[in-house]
Amino acid sequence: MRKKLRALLTFLSILMAFVLYGYLCAIREAFSAGVSVAGADRIVVMHKMSLVMLLPVNYKPQIERIEGVDAVASSTWFGGMYQGEAKNFFPQIVVEPETYMKVYPEYLLSEKEKQAWLTTRTGAIVGRKTAKRFGFKVGDRVPIQATIWNKKGGGRTWEFDIVGIFDGKEKGTDTTGFLFRYDYFDEALEFGQGQVGWYVARVADPEKSEQTAKKIDALFANSPAEVKADTEKAFVQSWAKQIGDIGKIMVAILSAVFFTILLVAGNTMGQAVRERREELGVLKAIGFTNGGVLAIVLIESCLLSSLAGVLGLGLAWILIAQGDPTGGALAVFYFPSHDLALGFVFVLALGVAAGILPAIQAMRLNVADALRRM
Amino acid sequence: MSASDNVLVRVSGVDRVFHRGSEDIHVLQNLDMEVRSGEFLALMGPSGSGKSTLLNMIGGLDRPTKGTVTIGGDSINALSDRELAAWRSRHIGFVFQLYNLLPTLTAEKNVELPLLLTPLTKAERNRHVEAALTVVGLAHRTRHFPRQLSGGEQQRVGIARAIVADPTILLCDEPTGDLDRKAGDEILALLQALHREQGKTIIMVTHDPHASHRADRTLYLNKGQLTTEMSE
Structure with a gap:
């Protein structure tokens, strides 16, 4: 040269x-x-019409009874805003702590933090990435403005106490989530009590996931809220394809x-x-x-x-x-x-x-x- | 390489035709020539007479359209490109009019180039390079780049590169063509010394009658044919 x-x-x-x-x-x-870390042993159960339509809370014990299902966790999209700014977006999900941690073992939380979450109704756990982004620490009280779910009396501000910060088991694990308890949410809701956004069922044998998904579909066929069950991988893939x-x-x-x-x-x-x-x-x-x-x-x-x-x-x-x-x-x-x-x-x-x-x-x-x- | 009759280079019935469009250009025509081992031969002739083409034939850089070129009894026409490259590395040292040194390499690295094709160790190569640069009087300029040397010095490096692997024949194409008279004379004296003291066979193409007087013999080429042969 x-x-x-x-x-x-x-x-x-x-x-x-x-x-x-x-x-x-x-x-x-x-x-x-999400696609690469999605568990092959998890089935997402959502309303057949759309993810925005809710499912009755009593579906959970019925899914649990299906052969091959180990655990079922419910989730609901909260979609709130932090500090009233859309740019401060991070996913907030309403969950049941015990079953959720069982279904999602890749979220690592210390035993002490887990106990604190189980005993604090307003408790929330936050992923390391979001905690770092906003400087959240255990003990902080975080207000979040609801965009969908008003509180009884019309209030839009929900307050949560951070009781734990979770890490991901793998490099690709999403640690942007903000998870809080369903019982606190359901009790304070103005409307929509007794319903959840979707269920995630963990199966014992990943090879039988599709077969189990079909059983779940069949169980709620011809009901007022029919469901569409699919493996988590397929669910995340179809979600990603929307963009x-x-x-x-x-x-x-x-x-x-x-x-x-x-x-x-x-x-x-x-x-x-x-x-x-x-x-x-x-x-x-x-x-x-x-x-x-x-x-x-x-x-x-x-x-x-x-x-x-x-x-x-x-x-x-x-x-x-x-x-x-x-x-x-x-x-x-x-x-x-x-x-x-x-x-x-x-x-x-x-x-x-x-x-x-x-x-x-x-x-x-x-x-x-x-x-x-x- | 051996030649019982002391003829080192034998060119027999050589034609070289170049094609330019539909036109055939006969650069060499039925040319016969012999060069004895240890001889210093000058090739003269006007531009386009075929001097450089003949030199390229003898050096294995070009192939005749017809006829044979035999060096030391071996017909080099029959060699493949790969064999010819290996043959050149062992038997031919080229000296070019414009020196053709690699500008990014120092004098010693330029001289070392032909030795990279030999199985010599680095230490052995260094010894050969030092000896060759000493022969041409440039032992003190080994680390200089071509741009830091005068034209005469660059041509000396070119000659050191040509002799470093101890080739059978030195082929010089207008070696003084780009030098002033004084530097040219020094280069000619160096070639003469290599011929006399080391017995090198040298074939030199030149336009300059003054340069040809240094040779044992001069051959004249005109329109691809030898016209006169004058012995010194």
Whole structure:
């Protein structure tokens, strides 16, 4: 690389492409994390018409009685606002603490905090990410404005005492949730008592999930509130698809980025070879084989791509570790290690793809022509 | 490589035709030539007479359309591209008019290039490089880049690169063509010394009659054919 500015610009283009790659992978992970961590042993039971329609609370013991069902937890979407600002969004879910922790063992809570939650009616537990985002601590009293569920007497402000902060068992576990007790909620409600948003049933044998889901569907067929039961994975997937196929969007953007970078790097290598025709001719004249010259150009291309690409991936790793660009609205935000590994493969592939045509050109270079004086 | 009759290079009935569109250009025509081992031969002739093409044939950089080129009894036409590259690395040292040094490498690294194709160790390569640079009088400029050297010094590095692997033949294409008279004379004296003191076989293409006087023998090429042969 003789033209330092051109080499630097190409280097920076490749570096930025891999920083962008890192961010897009992290964003895709943020949208698909629910799918990847969704338990195969959990069935979501919702109203057949829509998730916004409620189910009677007495469905729970009936689902529990179905063969193969280990535990059933109810959930209801609260959808409140913290400090009256829509941008302060985080999911608030109404749950029954004991069964919920049984069905979701990936939420880690200390025994002391668990006991505190079970004994405090206004108690709520909050995920580590949201706690960090808003500075919530155990002992804090947090007011949340209802947007759906008014309190008896028309009040919209619900107050909760934070009794625990939960962590995720895995890296991809969502720790943005704010969970509070159903008994407190149901008792204070202005309307809709005795109902819940959906149920989640844990089955003993994940291979029989679909079969169990069909049994649940059949149990409530022809009732006033028919249900649609499906595995949690399928449920989360269909939920994610409502905002589009994030994976496909990311692949499309990345393809465009890498194709552009391939043209930039390929052009740089092509020019580098054209400018060094005589030098490559000299190498051949003194005995370097065609294969040797091909290897020299390919190594140069791979070196440029590797230096810039690895630095770009490293930079992406560091920047992503600082937190998501939305300030915490994404449930998870990290550079998955499998995508990082794939990034290294892309780095090498880019080097080979950008260098192969110029390398073949160099390999086929006629020595006599290359050395012919202009 | 051995030649019982002391003929090292034998060019027999060589034609070289280039095609430009529908036109055939006969650069060399039925050319016969011999060079003895240890001889210093000058090739002269006007531009386009085929001097460089002939030099490329002898150096295995080009192949004849017809005829054979035999070096030390081996017909190099029959070699594959890969074999020819290996053969060049063992038997041929090239000196170019514009030196053709790699600008990003120091003098010693430029000289070391042909040795990278040999099984020599790094220490052995360093010894060979030092010896070659000493022969050309540049032992004190080993770490200099080409841009830090004068034209004459760059050509000396070029000659050191050509002789470092101890080739059978030195092929020099206008080695003084880009130098002033003084530097040119120094280069010619160096080639003469390599010929006399080390017995190197040298074939030199030149336009300059003054340069050709340093050779044992001069051959004249015109329109791809040898016209006159003058012995010194």
